[in-house]
Amino acid sequence: MNLTEEVGTKARELLENNVVDCVIGYERATDGVSARPLFVYQPEETDKLIFDQTCTHNLAKYLLDRKDKVTGIVVKPCDSRAINLLLSEHQIERDKVFIIGVVCPGIVETGWNKTSEKLQAACELCQQHTPVIYDHLVGEPPISEPAPEAYPDVAGMEAQSAAERRAFWEEQFSRCIRCYACRQVCPGCYCGECFVERLDPLWVGIRIAAGENEMWNTMRAFHLAGRCIGCYQCEQVCPVNIPLSLLNRKLEKETLEAFNFQAGIDAETPAPFSTFEKDEKIGIGE
Amino acid sequence: MAVDFEPRIVGFLCNWCSYAGADMAGTSRITYPPNIRIIRVPCSGRVDPLLIVKSFQLGADGVLVAGCHPGDCHYTEGNYYARRRFALLRPFLDYLGVEKERFGVEWVSASEGKRWSQVVSSFTEEVRKLGPRKSAMPQEAVL
Numbered sequence: 001m002n003l004t005e006e007v008g009t010k011a012r013e014l015l016e017n018n019v020v021d022c023v024i025g026y027e028r029a030t031d032g033v034s035a036r037p038l039f040v041y042q043p044e045e046t047d048k049l050i051f052d053q054t055c056t057h058n059l060a061k062y063l064l065d066r067k068d069k070v071t072g073i074v075v076k077p078c079d080s081r082a083i084n085l086l087l088s089e090h091q092i093e094r095d096k097v098f099i100i101g102v103v104c105p106g107i108v109e110t111g112w113n114k115t116s117e118k119l120q121a122a123c124e125l126c127q128q129h130t131p132v133i134y135d136h137l138v139g140e141p142p143i144s145e146p147a148p149e150a151y152p153d154v155a156g157m158e159a160q161s162a163a164e165r166r167a168f169w170e171e172q173f174s175r176c177i178r179c180y181a182c183r184q185v186c187p188g189c190y191c192g193e194c195f196v197e198r199l200d201p202l203w204v205g206i207r208i209a210a211g212e213n214e215m216w217n218t219m220r221a222f223h224l225a226g227r228c229i230g231c232y233q234c235e236q237v238c239p240v241n242i243p244l245s246l247l248n249r250k251l252e253k254e255t256l257e258a259f260n261f262q263a264g265i266d267a268e269t270p271a272p273f274s275t276f277e278k279d280e281k282i283g284i285g286e
Numbered sequence: 287m288a289v290d291f292e293p294r295i296v297g298f299l300c301n302w303c304s305y306a307g308a309d310m311a312g313t314s315r316i317t318y319p320p321n322i323r324i325i326r327v328p329c330s331g332r333v334d335p336l337l338i339v340k341s342f343q344l345g346a347d348g349v350l351v352a353g354c355h356p357g358d359c360h361y362t363e364g365n366y367y368a369r370r371r372f373a374l375l376r377p378f379l380d381y382l383g384v385e386k387e388r389f390g391v392e393w394v395s396a397s398e399g400k401r402w403s404q405v406v407s408s409f410t411e412e413v414r415k416l417g418p419r420k421s422a423m424p425q426e427a428v429l
Contacts, residue, residue: 157381163420166383195336203336211343218339218382225374250381254374272374276366278356282373285356285393 003051003102006138007074010100012046014072020098023072024062026055031113037062049074051138053108054115058082058231061187063092072098076107078122080131081229081264082187087133088267091190101134103141122232122245125150132265149262151253153246169214175240176213182234182244183220188227195219221247226255226272229264258282293347293413295322297406298333302360303395304352310399318403319410322350329353330391331364335375338389342379348388348413352405355393365393384419387412 011023027038027048035054039062040046051074059073060082075083080101086092106123109116127149130141157165180196183189196204196216203219205212221228221244228248235244255261259272259282299305305326311318327333330353341349351372359365372391380386390412392405 162380162383162385164383165381166420169382203340214382215339215343218379219336222335222339222375222378225378247381251374251378254377258373259370273367273370276363276370278366280369282369284369284373284376285391 003139004049007051007100007102008046008049010136010138011040011049011072011074012043014098015040015043015046019070020072021069022066023049023074023100024059025049025074025100026051026057026059033113033115034110051102053105054110056107056110056120056233056236058185058187058233060086061185061190063097064187064190067092067096070096070098072100074100074102075131075134076102076104076231077128077131078104078126078229078231079187080133081128082231084133084264084267085188085227085229088264088269088271094267099131099134099136101131101137103131103137103139104129120232120236122230122235125153126230133267149252149256151249154250154253157246157250169217170210172242173213173217174210176217176242177240178208178213178216179239181237181239185233185237186224187229187231187233188224189220195223217242217244217247221251224248225251226259226261227263228252291414291418293321293410293418294345295348295350295410295413296341296346297322297324297350297352298327298330298337299324300330300332300353300360300365301326301328303354303358303393304330304402306396307352307394307398307402310396311402312399314399316399316403318406321410321413322406329359329361329364330368331359331361333368335371338375339379342384342388342419345419347416347419348390348409350390350392350406350409352392352394352402355395358395385416387416388419 007025014020014023023040025038026035028050029036037057037059038048058079060079063071083099087094106119109118109120127146204215232245238244255272261272299308308324330351333351338349353365353368356365376386376389379389390409394402394405
């Protein structure tokens with residue numbers, strides 16, 4: 001049985017037995033090659049569900065809008081970490097979600113009307129092929145343990161001088177049109193009022209200027225420090241192709257080195273900023 | 287680098303230790319460079335990373351946060367949380383091209399007037415050596 005059939009069968013079973021009210025998965029988009037999110041409420045509609053290497057979206061964010069109803073959701077390994085993040089931050093309840101985890105072959109680069117064989121950059125580097133949390137697993141998990149995370153891209157940036165990095169990021173941020181798509185798509189960005197929309201204090205001014213763009217991009221990334229689960233939807237949706245994963249991954253690397261913590265691996269370990277050790281030496285004020 | 291460059295430094299000082307320490311330096315007539323503009327905050331744990339990034343955005347050449355020594359926080363544990371936040375913020379700002387030396391975090395107690403003057407002096411010297419924060423982009427008006 002292929003992944004599409006397995007996902008569809010499980011979804012049908014869940015809806016027929018009234019285990020869930022809705023299953024969130026993927027369907028073929030109208031261009032015929034890429035995928036788009038699909039909410040299935042009726043067992044008959046489960047035939048539309050698909051799963052293949054074009055299913056790029058992280059659907060976990062939709063759970064935030066369905067807190068009261070039991071929802072089935074199709075997740076890849078990175079998306080499953082988003083569920084752990086939301087559980088640990090008490091945004092969703094475990095018994096309100098039924099997680100259909102899919103063993104991920106890696107997602108390919110797609111666009112409207114076109115698809116390719118080439119894996120997305122994030123998937124090239126990804127070490128996690130089995131979801132970290134699920135109620136039902138689809139696909140055969142690999143036998144080998146996931147390799148430790150490596151950060152060749154971040155190391156490349158670190159090797160440059162501060163002036164070079166500054167020039168690089170200024171150029172990148174200068175293109176930002178502050179559409180906030182990166183925030184809208186992020187499962188970790190669910191604040192009722194984002195700092196960027198506050199008028200008093202006005203952290204980010206409304207003028208389109210390099211300084212304001214820099215402020216937004218710096219703080220967006222930092223608010224996800226120790227929380228980014230690495231689905232890189234932000235980078236996917238960026239209309240001006242700012243390499244946001246380079247920012248997120250730097251913080252990921254630092255969090256791993258300083259606190260030996262990876263976001264979303266489980267829902268129990270306290271987040272690094274919510275706890276401390278009295279005698280730790282982490283390079284501040286020593 | 288201009289010879290007459292005077293760095294603009296923003297200081298966030300905790301009310302209970304470092305601000306009193308700076309006061310102690312004053313009442314003891316200990317001098318230190320006047321480049322620092324001190325903002326009094328209730329605790330180093332109050333210093334939101336937003337404040338630091340905003341300071342840099344508005345043209346600060348350096349930002350210095352000072353609080354109670356670990357274990358001495360007036361609110362028991364505020365500085366422990368602050369320490370963790372800054373431990374990530376510092377390398378992150380460096381990654382974005384704001385040199386590590388421009389963002390200092392120091393623990394200064396209310397009795398350490400002398401130490402406060404040394405901390406400010408050496409921090410100001412470091413920032414002076416780095417020079418003004420240069421922008422690769424056309425300079426926008428600094429507020």
